[in-house]
Amino acid sequence: MIHLFNDFEALSLSLPYLAEVELHQIGGAAPVEHGPKVVLGPGTGLGVAGLVWSPMGWVPVSSEGGHATLGAETxxxxxxxxxxxxxxxxxxxxxxxxxxxxxxxxxxxxxxxxxxxxxxxxxxxxxxxxxxxxxxxxxxxxxxxxWLGRFAGDVALVFGARGGVYLGGGIAPKLLRRLTQGDFREAFEHKGRMKEYVGPIPVYVILAEFPALKGAAVGLRAKLANA
Incomplete structure (x- = not known):
């Protein structure tokens, strides 16, 4: 039997199981326990997926958020x-x-x-x-x-991601200092009257080497348990 997972769906399933040393936090406070999570990541494209808690455990939410329209502020x-x-x-x-x-x-x-x-x-x-x-x-x-910070903030609003926003893919870890010291967090929080809502939301850069494989294993285990 074959089970297929979207790459960011698999990545989202890994989020609750990533160790502290596998994450680098950029601003915000502690995540809300069982609060919705979202992962996005620029690579060959721009993947986006959510993760929400249910009585059955964590449920991934696939999306095509990278195909949203790009806007401008200035x-x-x-x-x-x-x-x-x-x-x-x-x-x-x-x-x-x-x-x-x-x-x-x-x-x-x-x-x-x-x-x-x-x-x-x-x-x-x-x-x-x-x-x-x-x-x-x-x-x-x-x-x-x-722009990545701005989009991450938009996605956080869409998903109500008080459980955290996670940056995956191959590009974000290489830009760790830039993301931490630059305008990323300011752009993330620049949401007008919703600034106080997104302000406490933590952003994490995923440093784990193969998080999507871990997530795929989590997803497969859940599917086999329900088979």
Whole structure:
């Protein structure tokens, strides 16, 4: 018998079983026990899934949240969004908040300054930004982390994620210092009259090596128990 799990569905199932050393907290307070949890993560795309408590235990909630529409809060952001949207009918969040999205952000910022649009691998944009050798890469990464914080806050509101917001995937752990020291948390909490609601919600970067495998094992055990 074969059981299939969406990657972020499996990742969500791992959340209650991750050790403290496998998580890095960015702001907020302690999670509400049995409160809804959400995990999101930029990688090749942008995955989003929730986890809610029921009398039968934890239940994963799959979603396609990465395909929500990307918006802007400032005129500068609006101009950047328009550049990213060029040639498309609409612009989804994962067009910016993903590995390929980081490449496109770098190109769009370069074009807005009249520079050549280098097509860099996401890892190269990260390297240049973190080394400080490329100010366009630095700006791209700053925008990336700000938008990620904003989107994480939006997702927290949608799921009522008082049990915590978790960042998974391959990109977030590499940006740990940037996420901790930059505008990520401020953007996460910048929700107007809902600021006091999201303020206590903790955000965790998942540091575990294979959390989705752990979650898949949890899910399989539950399915076999109910077979």
């Amino acid at each position: 005129e500068a952001e609006l101009a950047l969004v328009e550049r990213l949207r060029k040639g498309r009918q609409r612009l989804s969040v994962e067009r910016a908040l993903s590995g390929p999205g980081l490449t496109e952000l770098h190109q769009a910022i370069a074009a807005s300054r009249g520079h050549a649009e280098e097509v860099l691998e996401p890892v190269e944009v990260e390297r240049r930004a973190l080394s400080g050798e490329d100010e366009i890469a630095e700006e791209a990464l700053d925008i990336f982390t700000t």
